[in-house]
Amino acid sequence: MNTTDPRRILALGGPEAHDFLQGLVSNDVPSAPGVLRYGALLTPQGKYLCDFFMFVQDDTLMVDAPADLFDDLKQRLTMYRLRRKVTLDEVPLPVARGTGATPDGALPDPRHPALGWRAYGEGFASDATDWDAIRVAHCIPAAGVELVPNETYLLEAGFERLNGVDFRKGCYVGQEINARMKHKTELKKGLTTVKIEGSAAVGTPIARDGKPAGTLFTQSGDRAIAYLRFDRATGPMEAEAARVTMP
Numbered sequence: 001m002n003t004t005d006p007r008r009i010l011a012l013g014g015p016e017a018h019d020f021l022q023g024l025v026s027n028d029v030p031s032a033p034g035v036l037r038y039g040a041l042l043t044p045q046g047k048y049l050c051d052f053f054m055f056v057q058d059d060t061l062m063v064d065a066p067a068d069l070f071d072d073l074k075q076r077l078t079m080y081r082l083r084r085k086v087t088l089d090e091v092p093l094p095v096a097r098g099t100g101a102t103p104d105g106a107l108p109d110p111r112h113p114a115l116g117w118r119a120y121g122e123g124f125a126s127d128a129t130d131w132d133a134i135r136v137a138h139c140i141p142a143a144g145v146e147l148v149p150n151e152t153y154l155l156e157a158g159f160e161r162l163n164g165v166d167f168r169k170g171c172y173v174g175q176e177i178n179a180r181m182k183h184k185t186e187l188k189k190g191l192t193t194v195k196i197e198g199s200a201a202v203g204t205p206i207a208r209d210g211k212p213a214g215t216l217f218t219q220s221g222d223r224a225i226a227y228l229r230f231d232r233a234t235g236p237m238e239a240e241a242a243r244v245t246m247p
Helices: 017-022 067-081 131-138 175-184
Strands: 007-013 037-042 048-057 060-066 087-091 095-098 117-120 189-197 205-208 211-220 223-229 237-239 242-245
Touching: 007 017, 007 067, 017 060, 017 067, 037 067, 048 067, 048 117, 060 067, 060 117, 067 087, 131 189, 131 211, 131 223, 189 211, 211 237
Parallel strands: none
Antiparallel strands: 007 060, 007 087, 037 048, 048 060, 095 117, 189 223, 189 242, 205 211, 205 237, 211 223, 237 242
16 A cells, blocks of 8 residues: 655746746646646657646745656756746645545645545645555556656556646647647557456566567556557456456
């Protein structure tokens, strides 16, 4: 059971902060308090670099990012800033999350109702929710596991379903690739929830009749998240000694 999720918070200040981030990330950037949005920064080739939540607190635009990806995110935003009137500073803002009663001041997780709420600041406490079980049940990827920097495409990872990409917001880094995948192609690969008998480590290759069919990721009970080639996920598959099938 995974109940931890180390986070770091980046505060964007200055008169151009909103427009600066709006032109870079996959989703519409909030401009007022009371809204939590999920999005990502991509490479120019449309591949995932970092996913995060965005919100406004005390008239400051905040970005809630995975701790392991924070330094690279800040470095890349600094590179894009150039002469824009934007400041980028890490702030020690506590992050809590839970699936019980929503505390005053908390915001609903925009990815899926099952993910409950997120709250920022002192006085909030996370609960003991089994987050991996929820992620597997609803095929919700996590940074550093299913979401791999410089490899993952957002639509294959389900970002449209998770409210992490806005196709009406205009240009951003990697937008052309996302738009092409949305409108001109049928996805042939992607993340999905599978049934598993046995167990195997995260990253174990999945095969079908001896041919590569995908990769196994987070497992919870008899279900797991897998990245699959859909044309080969038509029957029993193997991940080392484990048996994998579509539910």
